Amino acid sequence: MNSRFFFLSVVLFLSTCLCAQTQLKKVYDEQIDPLQQIDSAVKKAKTEGKFVICQVGGNWCPWCLRFADFVEKDSVISQCISDNFVYIHVNYRPKKKNGGTTPTSNNEPNSGAMLMQRLNHPDRFGFPVFVVLDGEGNVMHTQDSSFLEEGEGYSQEKVLRFFNNWTPKAVMR
Numbered sequence: 001m002n003s004r005f006f007f008l009s010v011v012l013f014l015s016t017c018l019c020a021q022t023q024l025k026k027v028y029d030e031q032i033d034p035l036q037q038i039d040s041a042v043k044k045a046k047t048e049g050k051f052v053i054c055q056v057g058g059n060w061c062p063w064c065l066r067f068a069d070f071v072e073k074d075s076v077i078s079q080c081i082s083d084n085f086v087y088i089h090v091n092y093r094p095k096k097k098n099g100g101t102t103p104t105s106n107n108e109p110n111s112g113a114m115l116m117q118r119l120n121h122p123d124r125f126g127f128p129v130f131v132v133l134d135g136e137g138n139v140m141h142t143q144d145s146s147f148l149e150e151g152e153g154y155s156q157e158k159v160l161r162f163f164n165n166w167t168p169k170a171v172m173r
Helices: 002-022 035-050 062-073 074-086 110-119 157-163
Strands: 051-057 086-093 130-131 140-143
Touching: 035 051, 035 086, 035 110, 035 130, 051 062, 062 074, 074 086, 074 157
Parallel strands: 051 086
Antiparallel strands: 051 130, 130 140
16 A cells, blocks of 8 residues: 555656646747758847847756746846847757757758857757857857756846846947
8 A cells, every 4th residue: 555655656746747847838949940040040130239149958958948938937037138139949959869950951961060069069068058149140158057047947136147248238348
């Protein structure tokens, strides 16, 4: 009887965890070419006088989805992002041979490696990882998201400090 109770408790706990993760909105488009996504964002940022923030990760990453949810629900952070950045979710699947990205128009077989090379290998920090690009598409900064965490989520103060330190106004002084 104790073993049956223990088993049911474990099943209930695991299903609760899975439900909590699946309730978060999937924000990474797995069908688009991330290299083209970045190029489009850079072009838009340049015309708007903004920088690009690439949130690199995937729908497979609970911390990536938590951050997206956190940003969406925090109006102060959302406004900071809207005013200063073109913010994109760049899909990457590290366990797939080619990074799980859609092949480029040249049918490049290793577009995941090309993505990491394009962004100066931010995968060394884990996921999500944030890459700040200027209006020319140059990598200006890579932010390890673990420094933005607090408990089981993210710190508004730390996240705002990160974004505010990398606005065009702050950088172009």
